[in-house]
Amino acid sequence: MVFKPLILLSLLIFSQWSSANNSYIALCYHDIRDDVDGIVDSDQMAVSTDNLIAQFEWLKAHNYNAISLDDVIDAAKGLKALPENAFLLSFDDGYKSFYSHVLPLLKEYQYPAVVALVGKWLDVPSGKTVNYGGNRIKPREFFMSPAEIKTISQSGIVEIASHSYDLHRGVIANRQGNFQPAAVSFKFFKKKNHYEKDAEYQQRIFKDLEKNSHFIEQLTGSKPRTIVWPYGAFSTYSEDIAKSLGHTFSLTLNDGFNTPKLGGSVKRMLIQGNPPLSDFVYALRHPHGQEPIRVAHVDLDYIYDENPTQEKVNLGLLLDRIKAMKINTVFLQAFSDPDGDGNADALYFPNRHLPVRRDLFNRVAWQLRTRSNVNVYAWMPVLSFVIPGTEQLRVHRLKAGQVAASNTEYLRLSPFNQKARGLIEDIYKDLAIHANFSGLLFHDDAYLSDYEDFSPAALRAAAASFGKAQVTVKELRGPLKHQWRSLKTQQLTQFTLNLADKVKYYRPTIKTARNIYANVVLHVNSSEWFNQSYEEMLQSYDYTAIMAMPYMENAENPAQWLVKLTQQAALHDPHFDKTLFELQSVDWRTKTQIPNTVLTQQFRLLMRHGVKHIGYYPDNFLNNHPSLHTIKSNISLNTSPLAP
DSSP states (O other): OOOOOOHHHHTHHHHHHTTSTTOEEEEEEOOEESOOOGGGOSOTTOEEHHHHHHHHHHHHHTTOEEEOHHHHHHHHTTSOOOOTTEEEEEEESOBHHIIIIIHHHHHHHTOOEEEEEOHHHHSSOTTSEEEETTTEEEEGGGBOOHHHHHHHHTSSSEEEEEOOSSOSSEEEOSTTOOEEETTTOOOEETTTTEEOOHHHHHHHHHHHHHHHHHHHHHHHSSOOSEEEOGGGOOOHHHHHHHHHTTOOEEEOOOOSOBOOOSSEEEOOEEOOSOOOHHHHHHHHHSOOOOOOOEEEEEOHHHHOOSSHHHHHHHHHHHHHHHHHHTOOEEEEEOEEOTTOSSOBSEESSOOSSSOBSOSOHHHHHHHHHHHSOOEEEEEEOSSOBOOTTOGGGBOEEEETTEEEEOOSSSOOBOTTOHHHHHHHHHHHHHHHHHOOOSEEEEOTTOOOOTTBOOSHHHHHHHHHHTTOSOOOHHHHHTTTHHHHHHHHHHHHHHHHHHHHHHHHTTOTTOEEEEEEEHHHHHOHHHHHHHTOOHHHHHHHSSEEEEEOOTTTTTOSSHHHHHHHHHHHHHTTOTTOSSEEEEEESEETTTTEEOOHHHHHHHHHHHHHTTOOEEEEEOOBTTTTBSOHHHHHHHTOTTSOTTOO
């Protein structure tokens, strides 16, 4: 499978880098041919020779300077600064065209470059065929020969990198048989009905990278110091393995510019679709702001069905609908909550602490990503996991003068309890291992009321924080209440960030979002009632998702309420760069759907007040609510939201 960020989007950040001090951009090319058939070529990774020359000419004429990885190392050591507008060239896969078309150009322009080789594709006898990219067959001669690889390695301007031996493909990564990138996916063994273990995964990746290092050493006389991850898919876990084998650099397909450092990931812009020079230059010279995110919030409980056939039908309906909407993000429930109480009694992914209702999240997330072309955030509780035997680990509430484990509303585990935190961390780690997704949405259960948490662990944490041997509930409700509120707010934030770090070890590029109650934004006192801080969330997460739900808050005039909400939010986030407004599509008080006409008015009201990021909950894809027309007409990225 090939992952294809749009060239125009990829190069947007490129245009913003030119003035950055001591930084560089890395460009990623693949096949360079004379016969590329414009944007309809069967190989979207191919760039024509003429277009590459035009790009080189433009870069040279406008004072862009090619660098090598040695230059990056020297800059990291402080031996020299990188030149103005520095860029690093890289070419993936080891095509014959690199030797025949690219190398002469590199010599002419005196541009250094990195070329990444896939051992298995090259370790094929002449006259045979190579199966590459999953479903493409080419003769062995389509790739460089050993002699040609030796020649380019001795050119003085080309560095040979590893592109893995046999990881440039997919492996079955779930029970439903979806193929996902081999370097970051834990295999599912259908015959044995189990997933690959940590040790098995580590051994597989280690042996593969080790084998390719030896293979390249045999061809060139030197082991590679750089790993170029197939499809740009990597994790901290896989990078640690690569480092143990002497790979100093790892090249990805994340967008952005780089600063010189010894080791670590290098972001690269993927050049695809054979862009003409005009598009290339336009993208360089016209920086765009952050693309707005448009979100459908989806309950996986709606997809689940005891009948696997019906479940497949449900999934198909969702995929078709999301693709037709032309939105770019789905918040997808990863826990089971059929009774709607917000507590996780079971999960939709393999884990070590709760029942698995069905191993379904990875399947749906991957299909949404590859078939509907959206980013998927795993919507997860923070504290409300109903794990057997953990009742005393819950948040303790003061009620009628008595302190006891909470048994109403969200059944939250205490964020101050080390054992509880460990259980939740395990669950998040299991999610990261068994699913491929783009972000995390922290549920609205991450709060502590004025009457919480007075569990033994919370009292001990308060005492330690305030430098006391012990504290009482009376003190925390009295003279220490302000410090206690601050500590609780910080604890919730730090715990969610810690959970994100657990996930990022396996999915390092994920974004984070956290739900916040609208009243916390509207009323100063509410931040104390919930121990949530809008300002702190804006600083801590990629997005803060305001539950902009006027009917849930019993607003007398929903439109006025939304206007006031935008005005208050703008005091903290003037351009709404990091704030998502999430409307409700159901009035849970009356158990009726919000009319499409009302949702249209609310979508447009928010946008007229400058809101960029908009979503709604829930998306009822089974009953077409909100209607497809409503979504496409109002929050689709392909329509004008401010049309009268």
